[in-house]
Structures are given as structure tokens and as C-alpha cells.
Amino acid sequence: MRTVIIGGVAGGMSAATRLRRLDETMDIVILEKGPYVSFANCGLPYYVSGEISERDDLLVQTPEKLKARFNLDVRPFSEAVAIDASNKTVSVSHVDATYELTYDKLILSPGAKPFIPPFEGIDEADSVFTLRNVPDVDKIMTNIDNQKPKKAVVIGAGFIGLEMAENLVHRGIEVTIVEMAPHVLPTVDSEMASFITNELVANGLNVLTEKSVVSFKNQGKTLILNTGESIETDLVILSVGVRPENELAQSAGIKLGMRGGILVDASYETSVKDIYAVGDAIIVTNQITNEDTMIALASPANRQGRQVADVIAGMKRTNRGSIGTAIVRVFNQTIASTGLTERQLEKLGYDFQVVHVDGKNHAGYYPNASMIFLKLLFNPKTGEIYGAQAVGADGVDKRIDILATAIKGKLTVEDLPELELTYVPPFGSAKDVVNMAGYAALNIIENITQTIQLHELEDVKKTGAYLVDVRTKKEFAKGSIPGFINLPLNELREKMNEIPKDKEIILSCHSGQRSYIASRMLAQYDYNVKNLDGSYLLYQAINENKK
Incomplete structure (x- = not known):
């Protein structure tokens, strides 16, 4: 039996290695159109600043290592250009030659690609980059090393945009952020994002919100905004979102859904028999709302890869969906979120309440204690936890991970004070901020306070x-x-x-x-x-x- 996997990062490689652990005899072929498989794309911004000093550290595995350990047939520079579902073949383009590859099962893990708006003049711009893979970061590093830019503009203040902004500053480059939304990090609520805006400004960045770039002039050295303002720059990073790589699936007659995402069932099978899909390109179920959504994050992609391998190997696995848990460090502050935001809840028409609480990352009397500010969103009747966001210098990851686990485990706010979290002065508090959020929410539910x-x-x-x-x-x-x-x-x-x-x-x-x-x-x-x-x-x- 042969399983062909299209896409050798995250979900695709998780599927391949899990399949081998389950079946030593299966023929497993991984097609990757780029030069690298299993690379650390989440680490790319930190290589720009030198925080990750060695480029090779970004390359988690090589085809040779994967062959030796897992007996995988990994083929870089091999682009799947067509699928014939009737005959179960994939047309593969490699070094100007095309060949046919048969399959019994096919897994699509094409990921997502950066969205590039049709800005006027962008085709003539010399120093405009996106960041999604190792060749992208190589181009950025070559530009920085050779052109020595003094000013940079980051268009888009999402996670990658803010990571790039920080790491460009660490390279000694003056950075301006342009974000069309009313605040940075549109995936969190505005008041929580304020803490990150303040951190950006404190570190010398120019933050422009509710503004957008409309055109590039002077070969990309001058950006014109929708307000008529202009910004002079030597380097531009485009980080305005991603779109699913769906062209191959679409050409194969596979059904697509919202925003062009690939539709899959609870076993990750697409509308075409024996073709499965995982990762950033697929539509998943939001576990809180039970509605379709798209979540381009590494952890769900890796989980999906393992689960689809189990399915192909004959095990019963169900795609339960995702809740979207994410985190980003911005200089000396970290912000993380899980579940739904206040804006999403309002749009859905949900009945919800909000509490904000602050606490310390560890006992306040122990040296170097710092604040964690936490927002909890919940149902005021049932206590169901809808979402949470937290910001602080240290310990934010732990608290949001706890609340993400609580949501996945269907705990309510009544359970949060019952959580027995580790405590000793260097690591926590006797009444953790998560416990305190539960107490505060219960006070509202029980009408002790308004x-x-x-x-x-x-x-x-x-x-x-x-x-x-x-x-x-x-x-x-x-x-x-x-x-x-x-x-x-x-x-x-x-x-x-x-x-x-x-x-x-x-x-x-x-x-x-x-x-x-x-x-x-x-x-x-x-x-x-x-x-x-x-x-x-x-x-x-x-x-x-x-x-």
C-alpha cells in the first residue's frame, strides 16, 4: 500500500512519521515543492535578529535523516501539479520533468500562503518580502546584510507582523507598523491589545492603526496611505494574513468551503474518496460554537497529521475541532489568547459576561514578581468558559494553557477556584490569577456583585x-x-x-x-x-x- 503526502511540514510530516510507526511495510512518499521539509517556520523571525543564531537550527529534519530513521521517501523540489482521482495518480513536477505517481491513499497538507494585496506599484518594488518559509527568510537576510536598511515598514500587526517588527528593531532598524484594524493584534480584544501597543511605542516603534497602504512609489521606497500620508522606507514586510493553498484540491474536484478552505469530514477525508487533508488549508469545527472556522496554527496541524495517520491505519479517530490558542512575545510583554473574543461573542449574539483580574506571575513578596492581567469571557447562566486573554511579562503561557485545557475539558468558571495549581514562591501564588478569575466570575453569576x-x-x-x-x-x-x-x-x-x-x-x-x-x-x-x-x-x- 502506498500513501502519498503532499506537503512536508507540520501536518504532513506528523502524518508520515506516525504512519511509519504504525505500519513498517507501507510505502510512504512525501512531496515537497520547496527545498526543505520539517523546518521550524515559527522560529523564522528570531533568526532575523540573531536570537536563533544558526540557520541549520531551523531545519528540524532532512530527507536523509528521515530516510534513515523512518524509511520515508522524501522528495524535495517536487511539486504536485495535478491529481487524477479516478486513476489515483499525482502528476509531479521535478527539475523540469513531470512524472506520474500512483497512490492508494493521498494526504493533502499544502498549508497556507501569504496574502499579497494588489497594491498599486508593488510589482516594481524591490524590497518587499513575506515570511512563510526558509527561502523567504534567506531573501530577507540577504537584503538586510547587503542593503543595510535603516527603516522598515511592517504592514499588518498580527502575530508574524509583530514578531518581525521586534526582531527588525533588534537589528537596529527603525520600524513603522501599519495596521488597517482599530488596534494591533486584531485577534484579541482592543483593551488587551492596548498593553502591546504601549510596549511597542515604549521600544521606539511608530504604530499606525486604522490606516492602510494603497500604493507603492519610488520602487517601494515610498508608501502612500489611504489618508494621503506617505512613509519613506528601505524595507517592507507584508504580513496581512494567509490564504489556503487550495489550487490543487480545487482542480481535483474537491469541495471547498469558507475562504476557500478544504472541506473534510470528521476523519479528515475530503469529498473525494481516499483523499484526506490536514493543516492550515482545511476547515475545522470551532469546538465552542460548532461552526466552521479556519485556524492556521502549528499545534492543531501536528495533531491532525497524527490523527489522519491513525485513520488510514484503521484506527478510530475523530477530528474534534479546535479553539484557537495562540501566544506572541513582544519585547518584554507576552500576550496569549484562547477561545472566543468579546467581539466574536457580540457578533454571534451570545449572552456573556466579562471579568478582568490582575495577579502576579509568582508570589508578590518573592523577587522579580510581575503583573499578569487576565480577561475571562463566560456564560453568566451556565458558567461555560467562552474564552480568555492574558498579558504580562512572565507566566502568561501557563495561565492561558490552563484555561485552554479547561475549555477543552468543558470545565466551567465554578471549577476554576477548584484547580489545584502548584505553589511555591518562585513559581506561583497561593491564589493564582486563574483561581481569582473563577472567584470573580462566580460573584457575578451568584449576583454577589454587579x-x-x-x-x-x-x-x-x-x-x-x-x-x-x-x-x-x-x-x-x-x-x-x-x-x-x-x-x-x-x-x-x-x-x-x-x-x-x-x-x-x-x-x-x-x-x-x-x-x-x-x-x-x-x-x-x-x-x-x-x-x-x-x-x-x-x-x-x-x-x-x-x-
């Missing part, structure tokens, strides 16, 4: 709400949200008579913890009170770089 979000504040101001900041006088003097008066928490009982009972009371502090205490106090004296979720910490992050 909250409002920062974006709702202007509306409640118009209704005549009374705004109280319970931080210390010293904290309040350093900065406050307009409209709030200062009544420190420790003086609140003595000065309670200064607070009107005929108005809605909105309480704020640094992050919402002390104002929660104040809200419980006032509620028991029959005040109509709400806690401002995220409080001044969130307000400050959002407004730090506003003119």
Missing part, C-alpha cells in the same frame, strides 16, 4: 451615576479617570454619608479588587452599586498613548 465595563462608563455618566475611586489619596493624585471623586477604602465606613443613596454608585480602584470590597460594603447598606471591571489599570493602558 460590574460594568469601561466602555459602558460614558453611558452611565449621562444617567447621573456617582463615581467613586477608593484608591489612596497618593494613588489618586498620580492619575484618575475623569469624573471620579476620591474616597479611600480604609475611610469609606466613616465617610459613607457623603455618598448619595438616590444615585447609582460606580466604584473604581487600581484593578477592581479594592472596589469590589467597597461594593460589598456599600451593598449591605442598601446602596445601588456596581464595580468598574479593570478599573484604573485598564483605563491607563487604553489611554496611555492617546494624543
